[in-house]
Amino acid sequence: MVGQEVNIDALLRRLRYEVIELPMLTSMIAEEPPDVRDLWHWQWDDLIGQLNSLCEQRRLQLMTAEQEQAFDDMLRQLEVVRPDIEALGVCVPEDASITYMAAEVKTGESVEA
Numbered sequence: 001m002v003g004q005e006v007n008i009d010a011l012l013r014r015l016r017y018e019v020i021e022l023p024m025l026t027s028m029i030a031e032e033p034p035d036v037r038d039l040w041h042w043q044w045d046d047l048i049g050q051l052n053s054l055c056e057q058r059r060l061q062l063m064t065a066e067q068e069q070a071f072d073d074m075l076r077q078l079e080v081v082r083p084d085i086e087a088l089g090v091c092v093p094e095d096a097s098i099t100y101m102a103a104e105v106k107t108g109e110s111v112e113a
Contacts, residue, residue: 008057011050012070018047019077026084037089044090051078 029037057063058071078085 006053006057006062008054008063008067011054012067012074015047015051015054016070016074016077019074019081022081022084022088026087029088040088041090044088 025040029040054071058068063071
């Protein structure tokens with residue numbers, strides 16, 4: 001995020017909370033009318049933007065060791081709840097930053113972009 005300070009801890013807390021709540025949210029949203037589901041899709045887009053921001057912070061090595069661990073844990077959990085995400089009609093984008101970070105976390109090795 002150019003020209004804007006990123007609060008890594010706050011973003012990690014928010015995203016962790018959202019990822020934990022996804023299975024419950026899936027069952028709730030499935031019963032809602034399309035306009036309510038559309039609102040959630042916009043919120044999801046915002047969350048993905050924040051996830052991209054965290055990926056960039058990680059890539060630039062601006063996270064502490066604890067933040068990196070929390071981020072890695074959150075990426076693993078995001079992968080676990082991917083079926084819930086897809087059931088909501090959205091997906092974790094396969095853009096370079098998320099793919100790069102997820103691959104690095106899974107293998108424990110640096111991945112060339």
